[in-house]
Amino acid sequence: MTATAxxxxxxxxxxxxxxADPTRRAILARLSAGDAGVLDVAAPFPVSxxxxxxxxxxxEEAGLISRHRRARQRMCRxxxxxxxxxSDWVGSYxxxxxxxxxxxxxxxxxxxxxxxxxxxxRGTRPRRKQxxxxxxxxx
Amino acid sequence: MTATAxxxxxxxxxxxxxxADPTRRAILARLSAGDAGVLDVAAPFPVSxxxxxxxxxxxEEAGLISRHRRARQRMCRxxxxxxxxxSDWVGSYxxxxxxxxxxxxxxxxxxxxxxxxxxxxRGTRPRRKQxxxxxxxxx
Numbered sequence: 001m002t003a004t005a006x007x008x009x010x011x012x013x014x015x016x017x018x019x020a021d022p023t024r025r026a027i028l029a030r031l032s033a034g035d036a037g038v039l040d041v042a043a044p045f046p047v048s049x050x051x052x053x054x055x056x057x058x059x060e061e062a063g064l065i066s067r068h069r070r071a072r073q074r075m076c077r078x079x080x081x082x083x084x085x086x087s088d089w090v091g092s093y094x095x096x097x098x099x100x101x102x103x104x105x106x107x108x109x110x111x112x113x114x115x116x117x118x119x120x121x122r123g124t125r126p127r128r129k130q131x132x133x134x135x136x137x138x139x
Numbered sequence: 140m141t142a143t144a145x146x147x148x149x150x151x152x153x154x155x156x157x158x159a160d161p162t163r164r165a166i167l168a169r170l171s172a173g174d175a176g177v178l179d180v181a182a183p184f185p186v187s188x189x190x191x192x193x194x195x196x197x198x199e200e201a202g203l204i205s206r207h208r209r210a211r212q213r214m215c216r217x218x219x220x221x222x223x224x225x226s227d228w229v230g231s232y233x234x235x236x237x238x239x240x241x242x243x244x245x246x247x248x249x250x251x252x253x254x255x256x257x258x259x260x261r262g263t264r265p266r267r268k269q270x271x272x273x274x275x276x277x278x
């Protein structure tokens with residue numbers, strides 16, 4: 001098991017590499033509010049326009065954004081499908097984190113014993129969410 | 140909206156940076172089959188042991204693996220919780236890729252018209268999976 005790998009190794013390298021920078025992640029967050037001109041994208045950041053231009057190129061080569069023209073303005077757009085592909089890749093490890101949650105649950109149940117499980121509101125162990133629950137979904 | 144952000148910016152930098160390398164991704168895949176000694180981890184790769192040691196350190200500093208000793212052997216273990224956190228981060232953009240799928244569906248329905256929708260097996264448009272389906276899950 002490695003990955004669903006719709007993405008090539010090179011595409012994964014570029015996409016993960018692009019996400020490994022706080023300014024580039026902030027640019028994605030900005031574009032999640034809607035398409036924006038290059039100058040507007042740069043405005044919130046205390047870095048030079050050439051530095052922003054380079055960040056945008058890295059994001060574009062990673063397939064995370066695209067660029068187009070609207071009238072005379074150069075616009076940037078979030079390309080969420082690449083993020084979906086990365087989500088699939090990371091999600092291919094889902095069984096492992098669910099398994100490790102399961103082992104933790106079993107261990108805690110053993111430690112607490114059968115009485116503790118019935119103690120109701122006094123129980124301090126937060127009930128783990130359903131494994132299928134998408135934490136962080138839509139937030 | 141940016142992220143569920145249980146992880147700090149520095150942790151995200153390190154984790155995504157660690158994933159931006161094919162050898163490190165292959166090491167994670169290897170460890171998903173079970174804990175392995177450092178020498179066993181290195182065996183499949185045509186790179187030097189020092190290079191593997193460096194990759195392991197990057198993965199460990201990113202929180203993606205941990206190291207422990209078993210008898211006299213240094214062992215590596217996959218730490219899937221960090222991958223779960225990255226999945227949450229990427230998943231915070233889920234609404235955007237689902238929305239863009241939705242727009243594509245609407246556009247295709249407009250282009251095909253109401254008759255095309257009832258044409259059954261002759262329809263060439265693959266029916267999009269349910270938005271909640273986890274593509275690539277557990278593979």
